[in-house]
Amino acid sequence: MNNAPQTRILAIVLAAVTLAACVLAGLNFSHESGYEVPTDGIRWVEGPGGLSAAQVPQDSPGQRAGIRKGDTLLAINDHDTPRLASLTREMFRSGSWSHATYSIARLSVRLDIPVILEPTDRSINQGLRLIAAVYLCIGLYVLFRRWTAPKSTHFYVFCLASFVLYAFKFTGEFDTFDWIIYWSNIVAFLLQPALFLHFAVGFTDSGEPVRTRNRVLGVLLYLPGLYLVGLQVMAILRWSATETLKHRLDKIAYGYMAAYYICAGALFFIRASRSEFPLQRQQLKWLSRGTLVAIVPFTTLYVVPFLFDWAIPATFANLAHLSLVFLPLTFSWAIVRYRMMDVDLIFKRGVTYTLATAALVGIYFSVVAVTAEMVHTRLPNLRVWGLLAAIIATGLIFDPLKRMIQARVDRVFDQKRFDYRETLIDFGRSLNSQTDLDALLDSIVERLPQTLLVTRVAVFLASEPDEDSYRRRPHFGLAASHGLTNLEAPELNTLDVSFLAFDEPGANNHIFLENPQQVLRLPEAQRQSAGRLDLNYYLPCRVANRAGRGARTVAVIGLGRTGDGDFLSSEDMELLESLAGYIGIAIQNAQLYRRLEQKITDFEKLKDFHENIVESINIGIFAVDLDDRVESWNAQMEVMYARSRGEVLRRPLSEIFPADFVQRFEAACGRDSDGGNTGTHNLYKFRLVLPTGDTRIANIAIAPLLSKTFETVGRIILVDDITDRIELETQLTQSEKLSSIGLLAAGVAHEVNTPLAVISSYTQMLTKQLRDDTRLTPVLEKITQQTFRASEIVNGLLNFSRTSGAEFTSIDLNPLLHDSAILLDHQLKTAQIRVDMHLEPNLPRVHGNQGKLQQVLLNLLLNAKDAMQGVQNATLTIRTESTDKQVVILIQDSGSGIEREHLHRIYDPFFTTKTNPQAGQHKGTGLGLAVTYGILQEHGGKIQVDSEVGVGTTFRLEFPAVAVATPVGAP
Structure with missing residues (x-):
């Protein structure tokens, strides 16, 4: 309580500093985005004769212009540049993407070289800001998740300093805001290594003398950083801050940072090797590895070349900086101190995400570089869109890239353990094949130590379930073990493991005992048993309970630590929890199998007698008990339902039959108060779906199965397959329907022919009287022709209903198509349908009946018109062509199309898809295509259809050609 005010003040200060840092970082990013710094890419060093080119990077603007290492810069645009300040001033005066004339002295020869200045490439700053965000997020997570843990506040300050170090980037404008960013970055740069080493010194403090000594040492650790800050201040304010002096101060700062990092890693490694506590040793082991992975690339790829003035490729420098993200990823979880030792797991995942992020950043910057080149040289109007495309493209590949790296990292870090886990998963899936309980338990306690490298494993079995055990707390006894060498046989019966209460409300998924010998929360007897077992983990093996009463624990698996004294990770625990479900089901199956074996002799005679009765009956018969489990299954059921006895016996109906049958079965079989069913129930013409996917129609009778004492012991089901009978009845009905169609067609032909004859007679009379009328005569002749x-057509309908002959002649299909289209011209124009007609000029003739063929064409054209009702830009295409001894007609529409499942039925009589009255303002009769198909068969032709819903339908008519047409103009 005494520290409460200090804690609140510290929280307020940290919150204010964090908020200020975030605001400044956002403003800094905004200023940097709008402020370009021109550069020639050359590192100039001040000397007695002026500015000398110390480094001329490959493909820099200066190198492309022809400047070489050792050249002396005299002036830019005729303005003298004796100092770096004047050089910077002249470059800003020229601006980015401008031509600046460099006056160079090379071997006492003055040269004027035009240089195109480019904006300074600050793309690496975005990657560093990503690292800064990772630092800040992890620091906040640790602070809020475990703010009471030792060193959590220290760690957050370290993350905050790292955030400032990587997020604050001065632009070179050096106004008041830019100076704030500059000095904040300098202070963070020199403070972060000291915070890191101080964190390493105090991470494992134990005992007041050690803490006091480490506090004094911690204060001394900050003195070099403060001294370097003072040097930077003096260099800017009082000394002449030449480029040489600044470069030397940067070398000292980077050497100081690398030295502190290396000392911290060595300290972690030494303490890990000397620690006597497994939990602490495990944490320190992964801390030292995380430091090694972060520091080695940074030191070797960046610091060492920088100290010796070696040229550093940009890619290596970027990877060196990105490797530092491993520090917060590993240290944060070490502070949280999860008891299942997640440090190694989080470290591996940290490696995965860091490598994925590094690869993504590399790809991103590559794409940005290519895009920038194209933007500046070729496509200046696509600058923003090009960068957005680069961001989207790299974002899409992050997840598959991360999964690929995750698999590689798992194998690299622990190949043997990775393979063992895969073996363990396969083992869990194959457990159900083991029906011997003793062999099953032996295989469990043998496989787990090999896979997880633990030294002690035990399996505790629950007492055998009975009618009352579902309401009582189960008792567990040791059934199999590995590595429990300190327990004698008499002691096994005295173990009190009542603390394994996993079926109690609110119980956890597992129990973890960090020190089994000192579990103070348990009663004395249970504490002694836990100490003798010396197991750290207990996992329940649960199975579904009867009657929907939740899960029941049938066994408990106990495990100790590994051979190295390490604890298991959460990844191991997740795997074990999944495996425990398989083990529970396997144990329950083995127990059920054992109980069934005890009763198998009593059921053998009854089974033989039952099978002898039902095997000779030609009806499918099977019986179920009161729990709806199959007790018998005759040979006819095997043939009809395509399942053998072995697949169905002792299995519930819900696992064998489809859900609709089970529902009808349960609804039909009402149960009385004794659990039996009353009377016989029938399911008439029930559609039964077979496992093969076929459907059979059966009459199913369900009756009570009675014992000798007239007690209901189950139900007997008789399945009479009437599928063939139903098909015969359907064929008979169809035959009667076709006969009725014939009678109807004959009547219609008779009734329609009479008014047609009257119309034809009067039309012919009018034609004779108006023979001189040139306007009406063609109309009357067309009426006569159409009658x-x-x-x-009426006679054709009569022919469809009976076998009759018709007059066949040689016909040219082109005029027939043209006349049919003219007849429907008004209807097509009213429906706003455009007709495209492509008729082959020299089309061979076919042998057929002109009226019937015109009936075919009109049917297809009317169907096409109806299919295009309401379609925008509807088009009807009619095409003729000739192939080898064949004449082809193609009728294509852009309508709604035909469903694929309906294509095989479109030629059936009375089948129609025109169920919507709005489609053509009438419902179809289903006879058009049936008549069309019959006429094509009569003419020896073929009809094919190709349709796609929403695109349209194409009918292809093929007729045998009888002669080849003579080309026009031939002799």
Whole structure:
């Protein structure tokens, strides 16, 4: 309580500093985005004769212009540049993407070289800001998740300093805001290594003398950083801050940072090797590894070349900085101190995400570089869109890249353990094949130590369930073990493991005992048993309980630590929890199998007698008990339902039959108060779906199965397959329907022919009287012609209903198509349908009946018109062509199309898809395509259809050609 005010003040200070840092970082990013710094890419050093080119990087603007290492810069645009300040001033005066004339002295020869200045590439700053965000998020997570843990506040300050170090980037404008960013970055740069080493010194403090000594040492650790800050201040404010002086101060700062990092890693490694506590040793082991992975690339790829003025490729420098993200990823979880030792797991995942992020950043910057080149040189109007495309493309590949790296990292870090886990998963899936309980338990206690490298494993079995055990707390006894060498046989019966209460409300998924010998929360007897077992983990093996009463624990698996004294990780625990479900089901199956074996002799005679009765009956018969489990299954059921006895016996109906049958079965079989069912129930013409996917129709009778004492012991089900009978009845009905169609067609033909004859007679009379009328005569002749055609159509309907002959002649299909289209011209124009007609000029003739073929064409054209009702830009295409001894007609529409499941039925009589009255303002009769198909067969032709819903339908008619047409103009 005494520290409460200090804690609140510290929280307020940290919150204010964090908020200020975030605001400044956002403003800094905004300023940097709008402020370009021109550069020639050359590192100039001040000397007696002026500025000398110390480094000329490959493909820099200066190198492309022809400047070489050792050249002396005299002036830019005729303005003298004796100092770096004047050089910077002249470059800003010229601006980015401008031509600046460099006056160079090379071997006492003055040269004027035009240089195109480019904006300074600050793309690496975005990757560093990503690292800064990772630092800040992890620091906040640790602070809020475990703010009471030792060193959590220290760690957050370290993350905050790292955030400032990587997020604050001065632009070179050096106004008041830029100076704030500059000095904040300098202080964070020199403070972060000291915070890191101080964290390493105090991470494992134990005892007041050690803490006091480490506090004094911690204060001394900050003195070099403060001294370097003072040097930077003096260099800027009082000394002449030449480029040489600044470069030397940067070398000292980077050497100081690398030295502190290396000392911290060595300290972690030494303490890990000397620690006597497994939990602490495990944490320190992964801390030292995380430091090694972060520091070695940074030191070797960046610090060492920088100290010796070696040229550093940009890619190596970027990877060196990105490797530092391993520090917060590993240290944060070490502070949280999860008891299942998640440090190694989080470290591996940290490696995965860091490598994935590094690869993503590399790809991103590559794409940005290519895009920038294209933007500046070729496509200046696509600058923003090009960068957005680069961001989207790299974002899409992050997840598959991360999964690929995750698999590689798992194998690299622990190949043997990774393979063992895969073996363990396969073992869990194969457990159900083991029906011997003793062999099953032996295989469990043998496989787990090999896979997880633990030294002690035990399996505790629950007492055998009975009617009352579902309401009582189960008792567990040791059934199998490995590595429990300190227990004698008499002691096994005295173990009190009542603390394994996993079926109690609110119980956890597992029990973890960090020190089994000192579990103070348990009663004395249970504490002694836990100490003798010396197991750290207890996992329940649960199975579904009867009657929906939740899960029941049938066994408990106990495990100790590994051979190295390490604890298991949460990844191991997740795997074990999944495996425990398989083990529970396997143990329950083995127990059920054992109980069934005890009763198998009593059921053998009853089974033989039952099978002898039902095997000779030609009806499917099977019986179920009161729990709806199959007790018998005759040979007819095997043939009809395509399942053998071995697949169905002792299994519930819900696992064998489809859900609709089970529902009808349960609904039909009402149960009385004794659990039996009353009377016989029938399911008439029930559609039964077979496992093969076929459907059979059966009459199913369900009756009570009675014992000798007239006690209901189950139900007997008789399945009479009437599928063949139903098909015969359907064929008979169809035959009667076709006969009725014939009678109807004959009547219609008779009734329609009479008014057609009257219309034809009066039309011919009018034609004779108005023979001189040139306007009406063609109309009356067309009416006469169409009455003849209508009569032929009626006679065709009569022919469809009976076998009759018709007059066949040689026909040219082109005029027939043209006349049919003219007849429907008004309807097509009203429906706003455009007709494209492509008729082959020299089309061979076919042998057929002109009226019937015109009936075919009109049917297809009317169907096409109806299919295009309401379609925008509807088009009807009619095409003729000739192939080898064949004449082809193609009728294609852009309508709604035909469903694929309906294509095989479109030629059936009375089948129609025109169920919507709005489609053509009428419902179809289903006879058009049936008549069309019959006429094509009569003419020896073929009809094919190709349709896609929403695109349209194409009918292809093929007729045998009888002669090849003579080309026009031939002799």
